[in-house]
Amino acid sequence: MKIAVCLKAVPETDTRIRIAADGRSIDPTDVKFIMSPYDEFALEAALLTKEAKGGEVVVFGLGGDEVPTVLRDGLARGAERAVHISSAGIATHDPMIVGTVLAAALKEYGPDITFFGKHGVGGDNQAVPSMVAEHLGVPQATVVTKIEVNDRAVRCEREIEGGLEVVSTTLPCVIAAQKGMNEPRYPKLPAIMQAKKKPFATKTAADLGLSAAQVGDAAATMTITELRLPPARQAGRRIEGDVNEQVNGLLSALQNEAKVL
Amino acid sequence: MEFDLNEDQKVFRDTTRKLLKKECPAERVRRLMETDTAQDAQLWHLMAEQGWLGLTLPEDFGGLGQGLVELAVIAEEMGRVCLPGGFLSAIFAGALVAEAGNSRQKAAYLEKMASGDLKGTVALLEAEADWNPSAVRLAVERNGEDFVVSGKKLFVPDAQTADVIFCVVRDGESLALLPVAKDAAGVKVTAMPALDATRKLYQVEFENVAIPQAEALGADGNPERALRRAIEVATVTLCAEMVGGMQWVLETAVEYAKTRHQFGKPIGSFQAVQHQCADMLLLTESSRSATLFAAWALTVDDPKAAAAVSIAKAYCSDAFREVCHRGVQVHGGIGFTWEYDLQLYVKRSKASEILFGDATFHREQVAQLVLGER
The missing domain is CATH 2.40.110.10 (Butyryl-CoA Dehydrogenase, subunit A, domain 2)
Known part of the structure; x- marks a missing residue:
């Protein structure tokens, strides 16, 4: 079975984000990039599928210098090879274009099943898996918490508001993994060292047959006009007095000020 | 000259930090402290599976054949979470067999040690x-x-x-x-x-x-020299653990100084508190530099290796204790309560201070080496 996983490099979740001078992007100075946490579930699902059904796992990543480390993490966890698609000349802020580029790379590979995280932490568009499925002309299941593959039949459990939905489809398909789908493995030190020896390809948009008119800034359907940090958290307030006064003060604050009771 | 960790070492560090953060939180440390042995079979299995137990052991005998800088990188992360159990003992024993054992003895012990089957x-x-x-x-x-x-x-x-x-x-x-x-x-x-x-x-x-x-190990060689080398390996590993502990105390104290308010402002805005934190940073970074140099020197058999190890341990012994003391000062009363995790590191610092020799012992070692008495 040919299994693809698309991995996104995102700032480590406890990174202190700074806005870049252009006011529309983050300043990457001193930012450490990691595999998007939802992609970890996707990769683990891919590896479990390979271990159960045979085949290979290929990891794909679109971006700049922050991507190879994440792809090597994927190789260390058990993927067979990696494809880094350089973001040079690609409007990566637009999910439509990201979907176009990834789909072009995936078409070259021809996977039976393609895994994504349900969304990339940071951008949070939740758009790319669906767009790739559309480009590839294959079915998709999103927010998947469980998957079973039998021959060409695929059964998925999806987490929906207040319940669980079971869907069935067929290969080839796109799966977007939800948190809790599995317990992602840690790369072992020997595997980290072996990962350096695994095949690692770098491609450009041109290598995928895509022109600047298709994937460059001019083709973007969306522009980020401004990026703002959330307002600073207000300092806490200490409620003084004996226990009764403190309880009454807290209740009053929750009812009249926060209006949550 | 490149002084930074290389890419592999950074990946080792990040992977170890992430794994230990999840698998060895303070609650687990406290649970293990209450046991007779502080040894957790599941954690031990995890360490073996990750390759940590055989990290520096020869590849021919089931190890990964890595250097002591890699070991120091991982040990620092262990110290950061105050990892309980027998890792340091395993490193000491493994180094002793690797240094003193003949082929038959290495085959008998090292592979099982690397796999965690023999402690x-x-x-x-x-x-x-x-x-x-x-x-x-x-x-x-x-x-x-x-x-x-x-x-x-x-x-x-x-x-x-x-x-x-x-x-x-x-x-x-x-x-x-x-x-x-x-x-x-x-x-x-x-x-x-x-x-x-x-x-x-x-x-x-x-x-x-x-x-x-x-x-008997080392019967056909020089057992004392092999033992000294094994002690040096274990000492560097301990120093790295101590650096990890210092880093935790430093980060925790700085975070506390930024969030604890007194007189209407964060205590970190007061110069007296800032000085404490700055000194903690200096002690931690200097300890790290001395430890990594000693680890490198031992790995490449540098003639200054023995002195480098003693310099690192002499400095770390004092520094870890001092960092913990200052951490307690920054925290004030809560710093020495049972419920607050800082006490775990204070106790670890006191025990580590004398393990493999205190600062005075190692200054004496340096003096002997400088004077050619060893």
């Missing part, structure tokens, strides 16, 4: 608690083809969970390194009081315990 520790100290190998007094007798040991060793870490105790004994003018099965007849292991409950210490008594002379 080892080293029994060195006696009543004088002198870390110098030449201070070993416990003498063996020769009886036919056997060595026979009677006497006791003190402050032996993790002896209760060890499968094999490498006992350092005196054989005339030389030393003998005897592998003794913990469950052998005549071996009695008794817990000793220890300040750091994450690292248990034991008295090990031997009563007419016979070990075939052919089983």
Whole structure:
């Protein structure tokens, strides 16, 4: 079975984000990039599928210098090879274009099943898996918490508001993994060292047959006009007095000020 | 010259940090402290699976053949979470076999040690608690083809969970390194009081315990030199753990200084608190530099390696204690409560300060090396 996983490099979740001078992007100075946490579930699902059904796992990543480390993490966890698609000349802020580029790379590979995280932490568009499925002309299941593959039949459990939905489809398909789908493995030190020896390809948009008119800034359907940090958290307030006064003060604050009771 | 960690070492660090953050939170440390051995089978299995137990052991014997800088990188992360259990003992015992063992002995021990199936520790100290190998007094007798040991060793870490105790004994003018099965007849292991409950210490008594002379490590070489080298490896590993502990205390104190308000502003805005934090940073970074240099020097057999190890331990012994003291000062009253995790690191710092020799001992070692007396 040919299994693809698309991995996104995102700032480590406890990174202190700074806005870049252009006011529309983050300043990457001193930012450490990691595999998007939802992609970890996707990769683990891919590896479990390979271990159960045979085949290979290929990891794909679109971006700049922050991507190879994440792809090597994927190789260390058990993927067979990696494809880094350089973001040079690609409007990566637009999910439509990201979907176009990834789909072009995936078409070259021809996977039976393609895994994504349900969304990339940071951008949070939740758009790319669906767009790739559309480009590839294959079915998709999103927010998947469980998957079973039998021959060409695929059964998925999806987490929906207040319940669980079971869907069935067929290969080839796109799966977007939800948190809790599995317990992602840690790369072992020997595997980290072996990962350096695994095949690692770098491609450009041109290598995928895509022109600047298709994937460059001019083709973007969306522009980020401004990026703002959330307002600073207000300092806490200490409620003084004996226990009764403190309880009454807290209740009053929750009812009249926060209006949550 | 490149002073930063290389890409592999950074990945090792990040992977270890992430794994230990999840698998060894303070609640688990506290649970293990309450046990008799502070050893967790699941954590041990995890460490073996990750390759940590065989990281620096030769590839021919099931290890990964990495250097001590890689080991230091991982040990620092262990120190950051105050990892309980026998990792340091395993490193000491593994280094001793790797340095002193012949091919047969390496084949017998190292692969099982790397896979976690065999736990080892080293029994060195006696009543004088002198870390110098030449201070070993416990003498063996020769009886036919056997060595026979009677006497006791003190402050032996993790002896209760060890499968094999490498006992350092005196054989005339030389030393003998005897592998003794913990469950052998005549071996009695008794817990000793220890300040750091994450690292248990034991008295090990031997009563007419016979070990075939052919089983002694280093019999066809220089056992004392091998022992000194193993001690250096374990000492660097401990220094790295101490750096990890310092880093935790520093980060925790700085975070507290930024969020704890007094007189209407964060206490970190007061210069007296800032000075404490700045000094903690200086002590931590200097300790890290000294430790990584010592690890590198040992790996490449640099002539200055022994001095580098002693300089690192002398500095870390004082620095970790000092960083913890300042951390407590920044925290104020809450800093020495049972519920607050800082106390775990204060105790670890005091126990680590003297483990493998305190600052005075190592300054003396440096002096001897400089004067050519060693």
